[in-house]
Amino acid sequence: MTLPCAELHLHLEGTLEPETIFALAERNRVTLPYADVADLARRYDFTDLQSFLDLYYANMATLRTAEDFADMTTAYLARAAAGGVRHAEVFLDPQAHLDRGIALETVLEGVSTALASSEREHGVSTGLLIAFLRDLDAEYALRTLDRILALGTPILGIGLDSAEVGHPPSKFAAVYDRARAEGLHCVAHAGEEGPPSYIWEALDVLRVERVDHGVRCLEDDRLVDRLVAERIPLTVCPLSNVRLRVVPDLAAHPLREMLRRGLHVTVNSDDPAYFGGYLDDNVGATARALDLTPADLRELAENSIEASFLDRTRKNDLLAEIEAAAEAMAPGGSR
Ligand code: ADE
Numbered sequence: 094m095t096l097p098c099a100e101l102h103l104h105l106e107g108t109l110e111p112e113t114i115f116a117l118a119e120r121n122r123v124t125l126p127y128a129d130v131a132d133l134a135r136r137y138d139f140t141d142l143q144s145f146l147d148l149y150y151a152n153m154a155t156l157r158t159a160e161d162f163a164d165m166t167t168a169y170l171a172r173a174a175a176g177g178v179r180h181a182e183v184f185l186d187p188q189a190h191l192d193r194g195i196a197l198e199t200v201l202e203g204v205s206t207a208l209a210s211s212e213r214e215h216g217v218s219t220g221l222l223i224a225f226l227r228d229l230d231a232e233y234a235l236r237t238l239d240r241i242l243a244l245g246t247p248i249l250g251i252g253l254d255s256a257e258v259g260h261p262p263s264k265f266a267a268v269y270d271r272a273r274a275e276g277l278h279c280v281a282h283a284g285e286e287g288p289p290s291y292i293w294e295a296l297d298v299l300r301v302e303r304v305d306h307g308v309r310c311l312e313d314d315r316l317v318d319r320l321v322a323e324r325i326p327l328t329v330c331p332l333s334n335v336r337l338r339v340v341p342d343l344a345a346h347p348l349r350e351m352l353r354r355g356l357h358v359t360v361n362s363d364d365p366a367y368f369g370g371y372l373d374d375n376v377g378a379t380a381r382a383l384d385l386t387p388a389d390l391r392e393l394a395e396n397s398i399e400a401s402f403l404d405r406t407r408k409n410d411l412l413a414e415i416e417a418a419a420e421a422m423a424p425g426g427s428r
């Protein structure tokens with residue numbers, strides 16, 4: 094059994110399982126350049142972030158209607174709920190769909206409809222984070238944000254993803270200023286493949302409340318001290334880091350060191366259909382590889398709730414659920 098927790102770093106488009114990609118292709122009469130599911134799955138041997146992104150964007154061609162976006166979102170929420178997720182703040186890449194000629198309204202309608210019924214249907218509260226593609230220009234991101242705000246779709250905040258190196262956070266200063274002025278939460282991918290200086294920029298220029306990945310902070314002691322002092326959450330994704338060769342294997346993952354140094358780390362799944370597992374799979378595999386203790390696992394679950402953008406009352410309710418579950422799992426407990 095896994096502890097109740099929040100998922101804070103999850104790309105909805107990264108939840109498209111190979112079988113779903115084939116089913117959507119058939120439904121929408123899209124021709125895939127793969128013979129079958131096994132042929133597609135063989136291509137999941139990534140060498141770096143870009144090699145993954147190439148396949149990730151290509152497979153989005155199968156998403157065409159609001160129903161497709163709703164089905165993708167619902168399938169993720171059902172799977173997340175089964176793995177103990179009680180709250181999910183999920184990324185969506187609208188520009189990747191706009192660039193393929195899919196209307197913004199179609200994308201947002203499908204995703205937001207599925208998110209709106211999630212608490213009732215899956216017991217998972219949700220929030221939507223609009224991610225901007227950092228390898229595209231900042232004006233395009235700003236235009237897209239303005240269009241989304243004009244549509245009135247409920248969104249929790251914004252993020253920054255896609256190819257990191259060569260696209261420093263500071264490029265998007267105006268977008269983040271605009272989002273903050275609208276009362277939106279601000280997060281950004283930084284320090285996945287990019288250097289520690291990108292984490293500094295995300296904090297100082299974008300004024301993010303959380304850093305996505307952030308594992309390369311360990312190369313800069315002064316940065317670690319700051320992240321600890323300001324209690325900035327890092328949404329770490331261990332299986333992603335292995336599959337994208339940020340670390341050689343799980344046993345070499347710095348998660349335990351990060352916990353010991355007092356960093357506010359959480360475990361998340363990033364793109365679970367591509368990287369070998371959902372949040373519970375990430376926690377389980379990392380716990381085994383790094384010999385994490387029950388106290389570590391409880392700290393990770395509690396961190397995920399504290400790092401979320403939930404209000405204090407709901408955080409306290411979920412923390413109480415974690416406490417009850419942890420006690421039930423302890424030796425002599427009821428499970
Ligand atoms: N888009 C989807 N997954 C991503 C990741 N791990 N890093 C950057 N952009 C992404």
Ligand code: ZN
Nearest residue numbers: 102254282363
């Ligand atoms: Zn990510």
